[in-house]
Amino acid sequence: MGDGASNFEFLKGHSPQLARLGTLAESYFRSDPPAALIKLRQFGEFTTKAVAARHALLPPRSVAFDELLRLLQARSVMPRQLAEYFYHLKRAGNAAAHEDKGSAGDALTSLKVAWAIGIWFHRTYANDPGFKPGPFVPPAPPEDATASLRSELAELRQAVAASADAEAKARLAAQEAEEARLKLAEEAGQEAEQRAFWESYASETEAALRTAEATLAATQRAAEAAPPQDLAVLTHLGAESAERIEVDEATTRVLIDEQLRSAGWEADSTALRHAGGARPVAGRAMAIAEWPTQGGPVDYALFVDGRCVGVIEAKRRIKDVPGHLGQARRYARDIILSAEQVPLDGPWQDGLDSYRVPFVFATNGRPYVKQLATKSGTWFWDARRGDNAPRALAEWLSPRDISERLEQELGEAHAGFAERELGVTGLxxxxxxxxxxxxxxxxxxxxxxxxxxxxxxxxxxxxxxxxxxxxRTKRFRRILFLxxxxxxxxxxxxxxxxxxxxxxxxxxxxxxxxxxxxxxxxxxxxxxxxxxxxMIRRIFGDPDAExxxxxxxxxxxxxxxxxxxxxxxxxxxxxxxxxxxxxxxxxxxxxxxxxxxxxxxxxxxxxxxxxxxxxxxxxxxxxxxxxxDGRLIDHRPPRRITTALSQTGISFDKGEEVTVLDPRTGQIDLFDLEDQVDFEVAEFNKKVYTRAFNRAVAEAIAAECPPDGPGKTLLFAARDDHADILVEELRAALAAEYGAQPHDLVEKITGSVDRPLDRIKAFKNDPRPKYVVTVDLLTTGIDVPAIVNLVFVRRVNSRILYDQMIGRATRRCDAIGKEFFRIFDAVDIYANLQEVTDMRPVVVDPNLSFATLLGDLGRAETDEDRTFVRDQIVVKLRQRVKYIDAERREALEAVLGPLGDLADGLKAAPPSHTVELFSKHPQLAAILDAANPAKKRDGIYISEHEDALISVEDDFGNKASPADYIESFEAFVHANMNAVPAMVAATQRPRELTRKELKELALLLDEKGFSEANLRRAYGAARNADIAAHIIGFVRQAAVGDPLVPYETRVENGLARLLASRAWTPKQRQWLTRIGRALKAEPVGDPEILSEPLFAQFGGFEVIDREFQSGLGEVLKDLNAAIWDSPSAA
The missing domain is CATH 3.40.50.300 (P-loop containing nucleotide triphosphate hydrolases)
Structure with a gap:
């Protein structure tokens, strides 16, 4: 093909090596299709490398083609629909190189695919997103071209002739002239000269390719130096360009054939056609093209074991897909099948329509992209029920998938959900x-x-x-538990x-x-x-693997x-x-x-x-x-560990020589600081190592959690190497406090230790280790009920992760008498999480300036929006006031008061107050925006600052002391004791109290911050006596002055009084004794308590009520009154 005749000519200006490879592949099309496919594979591989280099993603070592493709997809640089084109070139090229496979038809498809890739590359990286290449100009047919190939080439030529693109027509004319010249050359015996020309061209192309690959390193360096936003723009442009890729109907069919074969179907829309004599065969799964229906042929009919199970309507990639399901449904009604080709349960009736085929598909060959669901994927409808909704599939169903679905009857399964006894016992x-x-x-x-x-x-x-x-109900046939x-x-x-x-x-x-x-x-x-x-590896790893x-x-x-x-x-x-x-x-x-x-x-x-x-x-x-409900254990108020460094933070002065560790290499370097550098407690053990702080924390834990105490202790570290420090310091602290201890009393369990699963089992089942330090391995899903102490030496900013960490200690452990667990907070995690929602941090974009936020606040239209922006300002303010220099701080505090209290004041006031403050002091926003912390050198600083334990105290939130907490609780009870029905019952009518009302009361108090565990701790600290009085006891103490009596004592005394109040039969006394024992674990006696397994096995309330001549309900009320009306029995 002469100059100007190649479809890849447009690449010459910026990627001559790609233009050469494409042109060379075109030249091999007539004489050596496998060679053309090999060159097109090289085209695809070099394009992939060029893309990677332009995004600073080219690995330093040589990597396989498919590995690089996976990398680019993972980084969202290469959209999935585009990656499929590259995989097509890779598969066809591999078959040609290793098995000498490949027909001229295969080469033509790959040429069109490579051409589409080239257009995408040009639009994305040549700064020409509006590039219009015109139609694909087909090469001349080989001498032995099949009829179908000649037909396809003729259609392509007609498309060029019918187009208005002059350049394409010129390329077609040049190609036809070249074809005529070749024919004359062959007749004149000049084939050797022509062959020598292309062999020379191929050699030059290989040399140019090696040179171009060497220049990719320079492209990579330029991308590494580019601003991140530039690369993001390039990625976005690539995604947009990929959406505009078009291929013709024939290429779409070839790609669909490949997808069907990958799913286990025999598919070849050229060879396996109804018109060519293809028919279903028992024992085979076949996709037969152009199967006849009364309204014209359907693109594919799917057969399993000789019976038709589906029809496929296939349209070009540029068409939307779901709209074509209607046509496919018509084919499913009108398909022409013999009796033995109709599935055994068919046809399926839907109103007036009768479907001879159960499964209906429509596709444009494009891989499924959720964001473009109607323009991608395979759309599917199950005709067996008219109310089934169409939906998109990520890929094709396999023959086994379809056969298994045909065996299911969902209507009967849903009927099986009716009232029945559950199959797993003890729920x-x-x-x-x-x-x-x-x-x-x-x-x-x-x-x-x-x-x-x-x-x-x-x-x-x-x-x-x-x-x-x-x-069991056969609603589902196979379950994946992830x-x-x-x-x-x-x-x-x-x-x-x-x-x-x-x-x-x-x-x-x-x-x-x-x-x-x-x-x-x-x-x-x-x-x-x-x-x-x-599962990610199995599905999205090697696309050619099972x-x-x-x-x-x-x-x-x-x-x-x-x-x-x-x-x-x-x-x-x-x-x-x-x-x-x-x-x-x-x-x-x-x-x-x-x-x-x-x-x-x-x-x-x-x-x-x-x-x-x-x-x-x-x-x-x-x-x-x-x-x-008594299913889980509550925690007491957090115990806050305060040290000198956690109060003041760690500061390195300007000019000070600091040691900085590179965590990747382990190298330690010394640097002189150009500015003062400060670290808060949140950054301890993440950005600055401070052994002294960890030593102080370890000493506190050793004192609070002795080795001979019940249960186990779990400590959360910031990093794996921080966990090592904690283990060392805790071992030393325990030895100093209690004498020599077994070495395995304290262990680290992270992903880096040998056999972590065995160590987890030991922590759960064996006496040692008793103290375990972890990072993330034990934050979720691991069940160790004996944990009674959690220690946070790591700040987390996620409420989700924090709740998961707390969940490690919530399980009951009756074997050790676990009534509650304790939380030790060394990094102010509670104070930090006050500014964090359950879902995400309040500050959405930390780079927003105060000026921008104030503008947003002024434009906010609703109270909710104004509060949201105000909260962002408050959080940002807390962070910035620490970095205002001393001179400006003094001037501002003279006007505004203590800056440390400013954020609290804004938080408590309406958003309008924030607007007024910054309007009154217009320089404040600029001062705060300028108050940035000194830039820290990459790496982890190593601190030698001394530290000392100051206190370990209960943290009752914004209540300064247990007495303040109790006072707040009593005020809440007095304000609501006549307004909340459950509280009315607890304080004035305990005889009528039900378990439902008790739960409502407990949840209400919990929402207000008054959990039973916190109340027990506060009353115990204030009165030097830990009394398990139950939530009702605490409420009645606050409301009517009842003395706090252990709840179990109340039950025993109340039961004794009830038994002494009248003559009971032996059977009645036996039941009352059992109910009394149950009430110690399940407070409030009402008929619901007799639905528990302990009583249900004897028939529950109805059967036991007969022993009391249908008066058990009143007896239970009498028992409630005996327990709560008087604090003790004589």
Whole structure:
């Protein structure tokens, strides 16, 4: 092909090597199609490297083509629909290079694909987003071209002739002239001269390619030096350009053929055609092209074992997809099939319509992109029920997927949700309610379902019971249970092997379970447990490797669904393939979107992102509810550890020589500071190492948590190397306080230790270790009920992560008499979280200036918006006032008062006060914007500053002391004792009090900050006596002056008085004694208490009531009165 005749000519100006490779591939098209495919693979690979270099992503070492493609996709540089083109070139080139495979038709398709890639590259990186290349100019047909290839080439030539693009017409004319010249040359015997020309051109191209690859390093360096926003603009431009890529109908069909083959179908729209004699065969899964219907041929008919199970309408990429399902549905009605080709359960009636085929598809060959759902993916409709909604699939269903779906009858399954006895025994009421809520959501067609249950309330057992019910009713055929680490997966598998069902078999004996080691489930498997990370690798790793199909599972249950949303969790070893948590989250979301399945998410902390994926919870059982129900243990007010350095922070003076550690290399360097550098306690152990601070904290913990005390202690460190420091200091502190201790009394358990899962088991089951230091490994999902102390030596800014950390200690442990647990706060985590919502930090963009925020505040139209902006100003103000220099601070405080109190004043006042303040002092915003901390050198500073423990005190929030806390509680009770029905009953009518009212009262007090654990601690500290008086006892003490008496004593005395009040039969006395014992754990005697398993096994309230001649309800009220009307019995 002569100069100017190549389709790749437009690349010459900025990427001559790509133009050469494309032109060379065109030249090989007629004579050597495999060689053309090899050159086009080189075209694709070099383009990938050029893209990576322009985004500063080219690895320093040589990497495989597909590895680089995965990297660019992971970094959102290469959209998925574009990556599919590159994979096409890679597959075709590999087959040509290794197996000498490739026809002229294959080469033509790859030429058109490479041309589309070149257009995208030109639009994105040549600063020419509006570039219009005109139509593709086809090469001359080879001598042995098939009829279909000649037809396709003729259509392409006609498209050029019909276009208004003069340049394309000129290229076509040049190509035709070149074709005529070649023919004359062949006739004149000049083939050798022509061959020599192209061999020379090929050699020059290879040399130019090597030179161009060498220049990529310079391109990479330039990208590394470019501002990040420039690279972001380039990425955005690439995504926009990818959306405008167009290929013709023939190429679309070839790409769809590849997708179908990847899913397990025999597909070749050129060879496997009805008109060519292709017919379904028993035992094979076939996609036969152009199958006849009464209204014209359908693009593909899908056959499994000789029967038609689906029809496909395939349109070009530029068309929207769902609109074409209507045409596909018509084909499903009108398809021409013999009796033996119709599925056994067909046809399916929908009103007046009768469908001979159960599954209907429409596609444009484009990979599924959620943001462009109607323009991508494969749209699918199940014709078996008229109320089924069409939906997009990430990829094609496999023949096995379709066969398994045909075996399901969803109507009968939903009917099975009717009233029945649950198959897993011993479930708590809230677990039964959760299962009912999920089943109701499934029955109404909801496909994203969220369950929010506090850590320790039996999510794993609930999940197993839920799976049992959904499999037993045959609503779902195979379930994927997703966890985010191997430890949780093994924990779930262990639970499945020990959970009893009503048939006296374990769960995994009833339903086969595929474990973590099995990549793909067997046909007989009903549950597969897998980690998110492994599933990401299986689905999005090598596109040519075997992987699950979208229909492999029809239910996905996600355990710990909040994972990935914690703002400052460290990536674990399993996550190191991801750039950051946002990258992990993106891949996690893609896994969920990939499967055509109902998704049920379990979480303890329903974060904003979780709700965005799954919607609001269909059932919510909070930590506070679980505490009130006695399922979980409450914590006492945090014990705040204050040291000299935590109060003042760490400062390095200007000119001081400091030691800075590079955490990546371990190298330590000395530097002289150009400015003063300050660190707050939040940065301790993250940005500055201070052994003295950790020593002071360790001494406090050693004194507060002795080795011979009950339970275990878990400490949260900032980094893995910080955990080592804490272990050393805590061992030393314990030895100093109590003498020599076993070395394994204190251990670090992080991902870096040998066999961390074995160490976790030892922490849970063995006497030692008694103290464990961790970073993130033990923050979620690990069950160690004996933990009674949590120590925060790490500041977290995520309420989600904090709540998960707290959840490590909430489980009951009756074996050690665990009534509560303690929290030790060495880094002001409580004060910090006052400024953090449950979902995200108040300050959305830390780079916003005060001037910008004040402008936003002035423009805010609603009270909610004004409060939101005001809160951002308050948080930013707290951070900045610390950095105002002494001279300006003194001048400002003379006018405004103490700057440390300024933020509190603004927070307490309406937003208008903030506007007035900054309007009155217009220089204040500029001063605050200028008050930035000194720029810190990269690395971790090492502090030698001395430190000392100042105090370990209970933190009652904004109540300065236990007495203040009690005073606030009493004021609340007096203000509400006649207004809140539950409080009226507790203080004036305890005889009538029900468990429902008690829960309402406990929740109300909890919302106001008056939990039973906090009240017990405050009264105990104020009166030097720890009395477990129960929440009712504390309320009555505040309201009517009842003395605080241990609740168990009240029950014993009240029961004794009731038994002595009249003559009871022996059977009645026996029941009353049992009820009295139950009341010690389940306060308030009402008929509901007799629904508990202890009494339900004897028939519950109805049966026991007969022993009291139908008067048990009144007897229970008398018992309540005996317990609460008088504090003690004579």
């Amino acid at each position: 708590w009421p809230h677990q039964q309610e959760a299962i009912a809520a999920v089943e109701a959501a499934v029955a109404r067609g909801q496909d994203h379902i969220l369950l929010a249950m506090a850590t320790g309330t039996g999510k794993t057992r609930l999940a197993i019971a839920l799976m049992y019910e959904l499999l 966890v985010d680490r191997n430890a949780l997966g093994r924990q779930t598998l262990d639970a499945m092997s020990t959970t009893d069902t009503s048939g006296f078999l374990k769960f995994d004996q009833v339903f086969p379970v595929a474990d973590l080691a099995k990549k793909f489930p067997e046909a007989t498997d009903r549950v597969q447990v897998a980690t998110v990370q492994s 992987r699950p199909t979208p229909g492999t599972y029809d239910l996905v249950i996600v355990d710990e669904a909040h994972r990935g949303y914690t703002l400052d969790a460290e990536l674990r070893e399993d996550d190191l393939g991801f750039r950051n948590l946002e990258d992990y989250l993106s891949a996690y979301r893609r896994v969920l979107d990939y499967f055509d399945a109902t998704k049920v998410a379990l979480t303890a902390t329903p974060a904003l992102h979780t709700r965005e994926i799954f919607g609001p919870p269909v059932f919510h059982y909070s930590y506070r509810q679980a505490v009130i």
